[in-house]
Amino acid sequence: MDGQWSGGGTGGEGGSGGPTSSSPIGQLVDGRYRLSDVIGTGGSGTVYLAEDISLGRRVAVKVLHTAASRDPAFVRQFRAEAQAVASLNSPHVVDVYDWGVDGQAFLVTEYLGGGSLRSILASGRTLSPSQVLVLALDACRGLDHAHSRGLVPRDVKPANLLFGDDGRLRIADFGLAAAMAGEQPGSGHAGTARYASPEQARGKVVDGRSDVYALALCMVEAVTGHLPFVESTVAGTLRAREGRDVPVPDVLGPLAPVVARAGAAHPDKRPTAAEFGRMLLSMAEGMPRPEPLQLVGPGEIGASPLAGEAASVTPSVSPDAAPAPPQRPVGPRRRWPAAVLTVALVVGAVVGGTVLWENTRDVTRRLPSLVGSSGESAGTLLTQLGWVVEERFDRQDGSVQGELLEMIPAGGTPLAEGENVVIVISLGADRVAVPTGLVGVTASEAARLLDEAGLTTGEVTRGFSEETLPGLVIEVPGDASSLPLGTAVDLVLSEGPAPRSVPTGLTGMQAADVQASLLALKLVPVLVDTPGLSEVGTVVGVSPEPGTPLAVGGEIQVLVSSGPEPRPVPAVEGLSVVAADARLQAAGFRQVDVVGPADGRVTSQDPASGYLGLPQTRVTLISE
Known part of the structure; x- marks a missing residue:
């Protein structure tokens, strides 16, 4: 995907090595993404609003600042991380569309217009405990999805907790912390210092519980406007939290003991993301209904600077500050516990350890x-x-x-x-038998059979099948003969045979062998005789060219040598033997015999001039 930046607007001329102008606005990245506005800057890169000119949609393009973009090791690490993140499929993880190196490394993600938790806090707002609970539950779902697939973001912070126009929270910048640090996934010290866990600060190997610690810090900051343990230097910030649990304010109310566990200094005392979500849910029903969250601006994908390298932190909220005007609410107003019970089974893990109300000692x-x-x-x-x-x-x-x-x-x-x-x-719902005969029927017929059995149709995917017609069921994943009433059953539908491609290495083979090979691939060879110097029956080319994709039954023209075409023997009588031989050779006649002196002149030739011969035709010259 390494490419060139293309000029456009005020972006300057194209060429490798990134933009040549101070402003890349208007330029094309990788020949596809036209940059329009800066929507965030930070220690790792600059984020632009861009248009994907191929698909006609708005995207966010993060262009990394690092000079390591020219380092092959960095590029390999960056691509490995980007590919891993792109494989995630969660409504609470920012979708990664594309990545590459076009002079500078870049990452293309979905564009989120609702801003970030950082932008909310920077506007002078804080969140209520109920609002923080909703945010944390969404974050736990995204983290649990990533952790269960072996990915640990290690850069959970307010700037990476983003909201779409639909108000749904997504987590951004998965894996970039490791790539910027040149580390392997799962290693230790990477990410923003002010949200680093104690073990991360020591450069130890971290797991998902380090992200849970960072989320606890974000929750405390969200309700107070202050982040604990922030000193004037990075080293001071990291030392301040060594061996100390996150101080949890009383304003978190019933969430306080749960957040305290997530912010434990030792990772073994923290819950996993799934356990943290379950613990938060256990407190939901007794809490007030959350007010709609007010969003404040465009998404910032990892755009905040490393505040741990400066003395200042996010300003605290003045008690006299006037409330900001209402903006976009996050979804409908929720009632406890109805809104969270759906989430409960998705977060899906057992509550771990002892949860005590530390502010309550009454009998x-x-x-x-x-x-x-x-x-x-x-x-x-x-x-x-x-x-x-x-x-x-x-x-x-x-x-x-x-x-x-x-x-x-x-x-x-x-x-x-x-x-x-x-x-x-x-004990679970009543179990019903999974209907037989689903394979080989249409999707609508399978849905009818499932409905009659008290089951529903789950995820419908597609796959290739050499035997089954397109649109028919080829597989029902899982081998259960019975399922709880109402269970969704996934189906795999046929897309027909997999596409073929024109084979390589056909040129030089015999036509009969090529014909047999193509028929075995369910492709149709069309033999075309082609004059040439190759042996008769030898394949001299195919069309379309090797590697071209074709559907089953697609035709391939096979060019087969029919041997050379006859050509006239040139007139050489009266020429010197040397000149006559040269003229015959130039005309393609390689077999020349001379009867008489080699330095004489040709008095006659056999065959005579004008005779239609082949390259192997022997020409005899008589000289004096």
């Missing part, structure tokens, strides 16, 4: 609302909080086996330590 306390979480982990938590747990079991359509269906008394009820709490745990 009587309110039951946490845990419906929708894991029944086993809920029982453990309630026992650790001092209540006696009784388990009951039931089946319920729409539930997952092990899910907590009901608490008696209900969550939020004041209850003294030592009192009984009944938890009703799901």
